[in-house]
Amino acid sequence: MTPSTTTSPLREAYDPEQFRQLGHQLIDLLADHLTRLSSDSPPPVIPYRDPETELAFWQADFAQGPGDPLEFFQRVLDHSIQLQHPHYLGHQVSVPALISGLAGMVSDILSNGMAVYEMGMAANAIERVVTDFTARKIGFPETANGVITSGGTLANLTALLAARRAKAPTAVWEEGHRERLAVLVSEEAHYCIDRAARILGMGSEGIIKIPVDDRFKIRTDLLDTYYQAATAKGLTVIAVIGCAGSTATGSYDDLVALADFCERHQLWYHVDGAHGGAVVFSDQHRHLCRGMERADTVVIDYHKMLLAPALNTALLFKNGRLAYDTFAQQAQYLWEAEQAPAWFESGKRTFECTKLMLSIKVYAILRTYGEAVFAENIDRLYGQARVFAALIAAHPDFELAVQPEANIVNFRHTARPRAEWDRHNGQLRQELIQSGDYYIVQTVIKGERFLRATVMNPQTEEGVFRGLLARLGG
Numbered sequence: 001m002t003p004s005t006t007t008s009p010l011r012e013a014y015d016p017e018q019f020r021q022l023g024h025q026l027i028d029l030l031a032d033h034l035t036r037l038s039s040d041s042p043p044p045v046i047p048y049r050d051p052e053t054e055l056a057f058w059q060a061d062f063a064q065g066p067g068d069p070l071e072f073f074q075r076v077l078d079h080s081i082q083l084q085h086p087h088y089l090g091h092q093v094s095v096p097a098l099i100s101g102l103a104g105m106v107s108d109i110l111s112n113g114m115a116v117y118e119m120g121m122a123a124n125a126i127e128r129v130v131t132d133f134t135a136r137k138i139g140f141p142e143t144a145n146g147v148i149t150s151g152g153t154l155a156n157l158t159a160l161l162a163a164r165r166a167k168a169p170t171a172v173w174e175e176g177h178r179e180r181l182a183v184l185v186s187e188e189a190h191y192c193i194d195r196a197a198r199i200l201g202m203g204s205e206g207i208i209k210i211p212v213d214d215r216f217k218i219r220t221d222l223l224d225t226y227y228q229a230a231t232a233k234g235l236t237v238i239a240v241i242g243c244a245g246s247t248a249t250g251s252y253d254d255l256v257a258l259a260d261f262c263e264r265h266q267l268w269y270h271v272d273g274a275h276g277g278a279v280v281f282s283d284q285h286r287h288l289c290r291g292m293e294r295a296d297t298v299v300i301d302y303h304k305m306l307l308a309p310a311l312n313t314a315l316l317f318k319n320g321r322l323a324y325d326t327f328a329q330q331a332q333y334l335w336e337a338e339q340a341p342a343w344f345e346s347g348k349r350t351f352e353c354t355k356l357m358l359s360i361k362v363y364a365i366l367r368t369y370g371e372a373v374f375a376e377n378i379d380r381l382y383g384q385a386r387v388f389a390a391l392i393a394a395h396p397d398f399e400l401a402v403q404p405e406a407n408i409v410n411f412r413h414t415a416r417p418r419a420e421w422d423r424h425n426g427q428l429r430q431e432l433i434q435s436g437d438y439y440i441v442q443t444v445i446k447g448e449r450f451l452r453a454t455v456m457n458p459q460t461e462e463g464v465f466r467g468l469l470a471r472l473g474g
């Protein structure tokens with residue numbers, strides 16, 4: 001064998017020509033894959049295998065040692081759930097705009113950590129542009145600002161940290177807990193809110209869950225009662241969290257009533273708009289978020305309704321200055337003036353130190369297609385959910401849990417004795433997943449099992465809904 005300069009694995013790993021070749025081939029592979037998914041005879045939406053079988057497959061694959069990466073990429077595609085498949089009606093993760101995937105490649109190759117300005121000059125500036133733009137859409141004033149985090153869970157936790165900083169009588173960050181703190185939230189809020197409150201040391205007593213009405217919206221008429229009861233128990237309520245919309249049903253809380261309540265009691269007002277806050281980009285649907293502009297903090301996932309790949313979340317502060325207070329601490333080696341509100345050093349406002357250039361995935365979508373693409377996506381997905389709901393409501397063998405406000409449709413098959421509904425619907429979903437024909441999830445509403453479909457794919461047409469109902473026995 002003739003010695004070559006490219007035989008070292010390390011040299012090869014950095015060889016631009018090998019990258020060029022593989023990159024072209026990979027794009028072809030992905031484009032072919034996407035074309036197949038939207039063809040008349042697509043592969044299964046989920047090639048379901050049980051976890052042990054899947055693990056054994058990859059253990060055997062790994063045992064082969066180094067080989068052709070394209071074969072490996074193809075296998076990953078073949079063994080994954082397909083969000084681009086029109087039969088994907090599952091969890092709330094966007095079908096990414098393809099340009100954002102390319103932006104992700106640029107981000108990964110640059111690998112600019114961005115906690116400090118020098119390590120993410122473009123990244124920090126672009127993040128500012130994207131979050132300023134989103135804040136204006138909410139209706140926040142010029143003094144607002146935001147930061148992008150890796151997901152809604154982290155963003156909600158950060159918002160509650162900010163609430164504690166602003167509203168707890170003792171400076172907990174410096175002195176630890178003195179008071180028993182609490183937050184008020186809908187019983188339908190995402191579990192990450194409960195988890196965040198526990199991480200903040202509030203315990204079970206500090207997460208006060210308010211019942212919902214028959215449309216799964218927080219009962220604002222009960223807020224005062226719960227607030228007074230908490231205060232009488234010696235708890236210090238610091239915040240109210242509104243859902244826009246809730247995870248299970250996509251229901252939007254009355255954000256105006258919550259804002260009034262927070263103003264009256266001088267509480268921090270946080271809106272978890274991880275899923276449905278995106279409607280601020282749609283003239284047709286933005287009314288659902290009326291009152292959100294009065295919140296102190298808002299979370300919106302770009303990776304749910306705004307076409308970005310997971311994870312990618314904006315946490316927006318109405319009063320931008322408060323974003324810097326949350327993590328105010330000494331980090332001498334990173335920043336010279338720790339307390340300066342330097343927008344260009346994102347590490348000052350997030351948990352994350354080294355952080356991906358998340359903003360460029362959103363920016364790439366906006367710079368390529370304009371904001372109209374967001375409105376079109378929201379209107380299409382919310383509209384298709386109404387189409388699906390109407391089919392269910394008109395069908396004698398199915399029951400609709402609630403008329404959807406968002407793109408989340410909950411229903412169940414009822415052509416059985418009532419006592420069997422829970423078990424029967426669970427079984428229906430299991431069979432569906434194993435067949436690979438459609439992907440839907442399930443949820444528990446008021447203690448009963450429902451099938452849950454979220455229309456995430458703009459390519460999902462009415463025929464898909466009809467096919468799904470027929471497949472489920474309707």
Ligand SMILES: Cc1ncc(COP(=O)(O)O)c(C=O)c1O
Nearest residue numbers: 151152153190246247272274275
């Ligand atoms: C309302 C709501 N909040 C928060 C989250 C958690 O967001 P993430 O998955 O981005 O951490 C979700 C996820 O579905 C959600 O629906």
